[in-house]
Amino acid sequence: MKTVFTKEEGVIMSSKQDFGDIKNLIDEFQYLMDTLEIMGDIDFKYFYRVTEDNYIQLAYKMDKSELELCAQYKLRHDNLKENIIFIVKENIEAHLPFIGFPIFQNSVVFTKQEFDSIINVMKDEKLAIIEQAKAYQTxxxxxxxxxxxxxxxxxxxxxxxxxxxxxxxxxxxxxxxxxxxxxxxxxxxxxxxxxxxxxxxxxxxxxxxxxxxxxxxxxxxxxxxxxxxxxxxxxxx
Ligand SMILES: [Zn+2]
Structure with missing residues (x-):
């Protein structure tokens, strides 16, 4: 049965977080998308896996490196695509201060327009929060x-x-x-x-x-x- 190793949710931000080893599960991951990240320089390939205990996992590969798990959440929506959007957004959000917004290259789930509009909504949200921060200087x-x-x-x-x-x-x-x-x-x-x-x-x-x-x-x-x-x-x- 396809299950998760731990019931924790979140985006992996340090080596201390452990969502389990996926070496033997690589075949269970499905291709999601290619993006350019880190100043638009590096190609990232993303894959996802849905488990029978109702979790979605996101994993990525950089160039020739091995597939690595980067996030895991409980399924929140009935529709698979919305769950994918949720985990992709959480992952972008968590890495934003370090690597910025990804650039769409290819996907079997999103069109370029859909992906760009997700990013634009995130950018607008950020700008609104930044304006609030600027209004409260200490x-x-x-x-x-x-x-x-x-x-x-x-x-x-x-x-x-x-x-x-x-x-x-x-x-x-x-x-x-x-x-x-x-x-x-x-x-x-x-x-x-x-x-x-x-x-x-x-x-x-x-x-x-x-x-x-x-x-x-x-x-x-x-x-x-x-x-x-x-x-x-x-x-x-
Ligand atoms: Zn320091």
Whole structure:
């Protein structure tokens, strides 16, 4: 009998989530569509599987990689196509901040017009939420902007924003204006404005220490400062 491994629902976002191994079930998946994703660069092939215990599963393949399960939901509608639309939308929504909207290539379930109209409805919903977020700006958002950390609404919900991580790495911190809190999963830091202020101070001190030891090294080895170091010194003090 075709069944699911776990009764959980959702889109897989980390290796901690486990909807079971599908290696021996590949034949039970049916072709759904091809899309271009990640800046329109990579071809994704999607497949779905409907189980006898009334779940729908979505799986994908990138180029020559193996089929991987990416989402699973209980069947919510009588009609198969509506269930497929539901799981496809949930999957797009979950990955939106990281990879953006997919571009239609081919499908046995949707026409290009149908797919594009699903995407357009999602875009309109996002824009409405982003407008709501922009209308509710808080001290944390002002602070992030003031520190040139480029805060911007995600469109997830009216309180959800992201900003540049102050660590200098190429990732974002999540910001919620509900209680004016932020967090970075990579750096394992979180808090309110006060904690952010402290962290920025820490980063500045570390940077200063680096520059100072560079300055001392230059003085010792060359007897003078490089242009870059002098410029920093003049601006700093
Ligand atoms: Zn970070």
């Amino acid at each position: 001290p944390l958002i002002d602070y992030l902007r003031d520190r040139k950390l480029n805060p911007r609404p995600t469109g997830y919900n009216p309180n959800s924003w992201v900003a540049k991580c102050p660590c200098g790495g190429n990732h974002q911190i999540m910001v919620s204006t509900l209680h004016d809190e932020w967090g970075c999963g990579y750096c394992n830091r979180e808090g309110k404005i006060l904690e952010l202020e402290k962290w920025l101070q820490e980063i500045k001190i570390k940077e200063d220490q680096k520059r100072l030891s560079k300055m001392l090294k230059e003085l010792k080895e060359d007897g003078k400062l490089s242009k870059q170091t002098s410029k920093w010194w003049m601006n700093r003090y």
